[in-house]
Amino acid sequence: MIYLDYQATTPLAPEAFEAMLPWLKDQHANPHSPHRAGRAAKAAVEVARADVARLLPPGGRVVFTSGATEALNWAIKGVVGDVATIATEHAAVLDTASSLPFGHVQSIGTDGGGLVDPRIEWTLPEAGFGLVAAMLVNNEIGVIQPIAALAAQAHAAGALFLCDAVQGYGRVPIPDGCDLIALSAHKIHGPKGIGALWIRDGVELAPLLHGGDQEGGRSGTLSPALCAGLGAAARLMRERAGEDVAHVARLWGIALDRLQGWTINGSTEHRYRGNLNIRRDGLDVNRLMSDCRNIAFSAGSACASGSGRPSHVLKAIGLSDAEARSSIRLGWGRYTTEAELIEAIDTIVAAADAQRIAA
Incomplete structure (x- = not known):
């Protein structure tokens, strides 16, 4: 099968697997234990923490979590006050914010490209808002938000700023100005089941999990294997940054050349080029996916698949229900070959053309 669903998850890097293996096979100590084996496990955790921190701003600390969903929940629920967030955010942000028992959620709209338009003034009340949350790279349409400007506006209103960097960490520079940054291992060729929350020095969050306070605000025994894999x-991501960017850009060019007549959803200028969300009028996406079973691609976010509802992201940028339902998302990255991408796109185009002929 040709895998083109990198926004849902990425293949595990062989190097991450090798880093995890000793802690899965022979070295089973609890990293919070004081004996020698425990101290060795703790050392592995701290090496991983330092590796994660090197791609984040200075002046903060990395706290390991079970994944980005926990990190986002903790950041949002740990701050007192109302929340403002972009209408195209991930459900882990939107649903968490709407679940808060106090205050209300302010939704920030976007332009037709999926960006918070800097020409459109949006302001927060001088009091009441505790947090503004925005995604660095959108998981469905790949657009890159003006994080630095949004963080500055949040701070001007006296609010903290949370950046959901799940899709952008290691791929797109994270600007200074963030107070909280969430990330996930399995979106950067690491293992599932671990993520992290970066917390700026001086920012205090109410605990989400109680128990042993092993991570200074976050309770729970850490897995040295998962930490080592994320690290x-x-x-x-740091060492291969230039190589990965160039490879993704080449694949983007190949894809555009072979997808004549398709419409790109979202900004093409302010975009991570490993994400291509496209539509074709009248396309039956369910039939297309059935006809292309040897290709893994998406009709939207994996977290919302099966809901039957059109993508809230595509609706938020102004698409009709029919346009949203005739859209697909292709995602590629480090381990996608040019030959695989060409074969997959040619297969998808042929299947879509067959639908039009049959109609």
């Missing part, structure tokens, strides 16, 4: 994946 190795983060290190590779």
